[in-house]
Amino acid sequence: MNDNGRQITLFTNLQxxxxxxxxxxxxxxxxxxxxLVSPWFHWIAYAVGVPVAAxxxxxxxxxxxxxxxxxxxxxxxxxxxxxxxxxxxAMLPKIGRWDMTPRRREGQGWVEYIKEGxxxxxxxxxxxQYPKYMGKYNLLQIAxxxxxxxxxxxxxxxxxxxxxxxxxxxxxxxxxxxxxxAGFMAMVVFLIFHVYFAIHPVNxxxxxxxxxxxxxxxxxxxxxxxxxxx
Amino acid sequence: xxEKQMAVCYDSQACIKCFxxxxxxxxxxxxxxxxxxxxxxxxxxxxxxxxxxxxxIEKSESxxxxxxxxxxxxxxxxxxxxxxxxxxxPAEAISKEDTGAVLINRDKCVGCQSCIDACPYDxxxxxxxxxxxxxxxxxxDRLEAGLPTACAEACPSVAxxxxxxxxxxxxxxxxxxxxxxxxxxxxxxYGAEPVNxxxxxxxxxxxAAEENADPYMLPENPKSGVSIARNxxxxxxxxxxxxAAAGIAVHVSxxxxxxxxxxxxxxxxx
Numbered sequence: 076m077n078d079n080g081r082q083i084t085l086f087t088n089l090q091x092x093x094x095x096x097x098x099x100x101x102x103x104x105x106x107x108x109x110x111l112v113s114p115w116f117h118w119i120a121y122a123v124g125v126p127v128a129a130x131x132x133x134x135x136x137x138x139x140x141x142x143x144x145x146x147x148x149x150x151x152x153x154x155x156x157x158x159x160x161x162x163x164x165a166m167l168p169k170i171g172r173w174d175m176t177p178r179r180r181e182g183q184g185w186v187e188y189i190k191e192g193x194x195x196x197x198x199x200x201x202x203x204q205y206p207k208y209m210g211k212y213n214l215l216q217i218a219x220x221x222x223x224x225x226x227x228x229x230x231x232x233x234x235x236x237x238x239x240x241x242x243x244x245x246x247x248x249x250x251x252x253x254x255x256x257a258g259f260m261a262m263v264v265f266l267i268f269h270v271y272f273a274i275h276p277v278n279x280x281x282x283x284x285x286x287x288x289x290x291x292x293x294x295x296x297x298x299x300x301x302x303x304x305x
Numbered sequence: 306x307x308e309k310q311m312a313v314c315y316d317s318q319a320c321i322k323c324f325x326x327x328x329x330x331x332x333x334x335x336x337x338x339x340x341x342x343x344x345x346x347x348x349x350x351x352x353x354x355x356x357x358x359x360x361x362i363e364k365s366e367s368x369x370x371x372x373x374x375x376x377x378x379x380x381x382x383x384x385x386x387x388x389x390x391x392x393x394x395p396a397e398a399i400s401k402e403d404t405g406a407v408l409i410n411r412d413k414c415v416g417c418q419s420c421i422d423a424c425p426y427d428x429x430x431x432x433x434x435x436x437x438x439x440x441x442x443x444x445x446d447r448l449e450a451g452l453p454t455a456c457a458e459a460c461p462s463v464a465x466x467x468x469x470x471x472x473x474x475x476x477x478x479x480x481x482x483x484x485x486x487x488x489x490x491x492x493x494x495y496g497a498e499p500v501n502x503x504x505x506x507x508x509x510x511x512x513a514a515e516e517n518a519d520p521y522m523l524p525e526n527p528k529s530g531v532s533i534a535r536n537x538x539x540x541x542x543x544x545x546x547x548x549a550a551a552g553i554a555v556h557v558s559x560x561x562x563x564x565x566x567x568x569x570x571x572x573x574x575x
Contacts, residue, residue: 111395111417113539138413141396145415201559203567240418241433249422249531256535260542267549275560277569298568 081293085284093162094285103151107144120144152234174211175220199277210302223265230258309403311448312473313457314510315379317521318484319464322377329459330360356432359441360456365520376520382407382428382441383496386505389532390420405470405508406443414438425504425527481512491515495523503528
């Protein structure tokens with residue numbers, strides 16, 4: 076890229092560090108959660124249970140594997156919370172400047188903002204052209220980001236109730252069990268789209284920024300994210 | 306061929322409320338610990354082991370004095386034809402036996418308590434000491450050995466009786482008809498026929514006056530909202546995942562068709 080070498084920072088080191096950890100946690104969450112969602116995935120519990128049963132002499136390998144998966148699921152949740160502490164402290168003070176905050180131009184109504192955002196998103200992902208107004212994220216990314224934050228909070232709250240279920244009423248535990256499953260399904264659908272669009276050539280620069288330097292050339296950013304410079 | 310399907314019936318009209326059934330159930334479960342788990346006799350008798358009381362009493366009172374009605378109902382697993390606890394158990398620890406009994410395999414149970422959520426009769430009980438869930442096993446071991454269930458064996462008024470499902474059903478219906486003639490009100494044999502499509506028929510039936518269905522905890526349309534919701538979410542989630550995959554396939558095809566015209570195609574332009 077010939078752009079006189081001027082670079083802008085898309086992601087800070089802390090954001091990149093957190094994102095990489097999130098990937099590991101999601102893999103662990105999914106692998107350890109799936110055997111509890113459906114017996115179709117009991118092979119995961121069985122694979123986990125085999126070495127443990129070999130030493131412990133447990134009667135039912137799948138059952139032992141399920142218990143280990145449940146424990147690993149909870150440990151992963153604790154690690155996720157611990158890892159989230161620095162990012163929360165770093166991000167919360169800047170909440171007014173988050174790139175995923177919907178920003179309307181002066182005098183622009185919500186309907187016009189949404190219409191413009193959708194047309195801009197179509198321009199990128201259907202017409203394969205550069206957008207006219209898009210900032211760091213397009214409208215659907217902004218919506219998805221807030222949805223994911225909501226889902227994560229739901230998963231944390233429902234997971235905590237399920238973990239310490241003896242402290243709560245049976246009714247609440249039942250509701251939280253359903254909510255945890257619904258949140259998981261929504262998260263899987265989000266991840267499918269997220270991973271696909273992350274590795275799509277349209278987002279090559281963003282992908283490389285997230286996993287390598289955190290930076291993008293200003294020349295490219297002016298074309299792909301004109302909203303950042305408006 | 307000998308009929309394998311067994312059943313138990315509780316006749317609330319013949320019951321004298323001595324609760325020998327409750328006592329014998331507990332005794333039998335303590336004996337099971339001794340003979341199956343090698344637990345010492347003293348230990349099995351000294352500890353309360355409330356989770357092993359598969360039969361419990363739920364007392365309810367209704368009306369205004371002097372027209373008060375007090376009912377002490379037996380609470381136990383109904384051994385549904387379509388056990389929702391079995392469907393929801395992530396450890397596949399719950400099974401429906403040929404006898405009709407629904408059993409929890411203690412070695413497989415991981416103590417997640419999903420079965421408690423799924424049971425429309427609110428029966429399974431979680432024991433904090435063992436970290437596992439328990440419920441009536443319809444004395445499946447005794448039935449297979451040709452013995453009556455512990456509750457039926459203890460009952461002095463034959464208010465609880467067991468046998469092959471067809472015999473029990475016939476006897477129960479005959480009793481209900483007789484009661485209707487004698488008392489002039491409608492009696493039901495709850496569970497002899499499918500209660501609804503959710504649970505099906507029951508292997509533990511109950512004879513009761515229709516007007517007493519509520520205090521005897523015999524809902525007309527037992528349903529587990531959690532069980533239904535989880536199934537809907539699983540099916541909806543699988544459909545959404547399929548739709549997402551299909552949408553991505555269409556998008557990939559669109560990209561392949563137009564990528565030469567795309568401003569994002571060449572890395573240099575990125």
